[in-house]
Amino acid sequence: MEHIVRILDIAQVTHNVKAFRVEKPDDYVFEPGQATEVSINQQGWEDEKRPFTFTSLNDQHYLEFTIKGYFDHDGVTNKLHSLVTGDELIVRDIWGAIAYKGEGTFIAGGAGITPFISILRQLHKDGRLQGNQLFFANQTEDDIIYKDELDQMLGNNVQYLLSRAQGSGKYPVGRIDADYLKTHIKDFSQHFYVCGPDEMVKDISDLLTDLGAQPDAVVFEK
Incomplete structure (x- = not known):
């Protein structure tokens, strides 16, 4: 299932890493460590899906993705780092095998x-x-x-x-x-x-x- 979500905020984390906070779809529930496939809701980029992990917590009102940009080619992360607040992403079903099992x-x-x-x-x-x-x-x-x-x-x-x-x-x-x-x-x-x-x-x-x-x-x- 696809959800179109608007970027609410973008923060620079390191010289080549940004945190993107986006709208959280209703009834969208994940466990820490899980991920989804993300693409950019712009012509020609909608089907360029890449896996990104949620770095927010499930009880927060937004989703956060912390994404490293690779600028040596015109790929998805390079394009993501050019986006601004108000642009849109597409998020999909939740998956992931990394889960906390104990200390x-x-x-x-x-x-x-x-x-x-x-x-x-x-x-x-x-x-x-x-x-x-x-x-x-x-x-x-x-x-x-x-x-x-x-x-x-x-x-x-x-x-x-x-x-x-x-x-x-x-x-x-x-x-x-x-x-x-x-x-x-x-x-x-x-x-x-x-x-x-x-x-x-x-x-x-x-x-x-x-x-x-x-x-x-x-x-x-x-």
């Missing part, structure tokens, strides 16, 4: 943080965030999405890792590999939530199970 470790790469934003915001609102931690890998410090909010919600339970040295120099440079996981995780019987580029998700999911995590306790979008 654990969230591991995100770049824009892969987006399915976790709604989950973490809901846990924070409900006072249930304690006991969870986040490892968040990015290219540079400037690429970290919602850094201030993550710091505020998670405090010392968020760890950033950069692939390129840049900015303040306060964050380690490297990648989330077996050594990193063994250094930072003492209990592999917990839940794990993984989202990012496909290769990263596969590599980390395999590493976690090799290190003792139960396969059904590693949650990622299949």
Whole structure:
């Protein structure tokens, strides 16, 4: 089912990420971590569907999508970043396999943080965030999405890792590999939530199970 929704607000999150708040259709219900297919309600773009996760909470009166723009070609995200308040999007049915199952470790790469934003915001609102931690890998410090909010919600339970040295120099440079996981995780019987580029998700999911995590306790979008 398709719903045409108007953009209510657009906010710049990082140098190449924007948050789009749009109208919420009546009786439109989702769980934190879920997504929908979105397209732009303009001629020639209506059928260019892309999956985006909700970063708002279900009880808010709007839907929010936090979207990274890729400007090296004239694609959907490039077009989305050119839109203004009042333009329209098309949203569709709700889907998604990333759901919170209990306390654990969230591991995100770049824009892969987006399915976790709604989950973490809901846990924070409900006072249930304690006991969870986040490892968040990015290219540079400037690429970290919602850094201030993550710091505020998670405090010392968020760890950033950069692939390129840049900015303040306060964050380690490297990648989330077996050594990193063994250094930072003492209990592999917990839940794990993984989202990012496909290769990263596969590599980390395999590493976690090799290190003792139960396969059904590693949650990622299949």
